Amino acid sequence: MDKKIWKCPRCHNHTQGYGATSRRDNKTMICSCCGTEEAIFDFSVAESKRKGEIIPTETIQRERSWLEV
Numbered sequence: 001m002d003k004k005i006w007k008c009p010r011c012h013n014h015t016q017g018y019g020a021t022s023r024r025d026n027k028t029m030i031c032s033c034c035g036t037e038e039a040i041f042d043f044s045v046a047e048s049k050r051k052g053e054i055i056p057t058e059t060i061q062r063e064r065s066w067l068e069v
């Protein structure tokens with residue numbers, strides 16, 4: 001197990017060991033907490049779409065805004 005400490009680009013917290021690959025670009029390594037948050041976000045977006053709800057563009061943009069900094 002890799003014990004190197006690194007900084008998560010999504011939440012800026014220091015984390016250790018393995019993280020998760022971001023679903024936003026499929027290459028950036030983020031911490032496992034953020035990986036879970038992205039999964040929950042995607043799930044809620046899918047759920048809203050299933051119910052026929054419109055997801056505001058700002059919501060989607062805010063979710064991936066950390067990638068553009």
Ligand SMILES: [Zn+2]
Binds near residue numbers: 030031
């Ligand atoms: Zn994070």
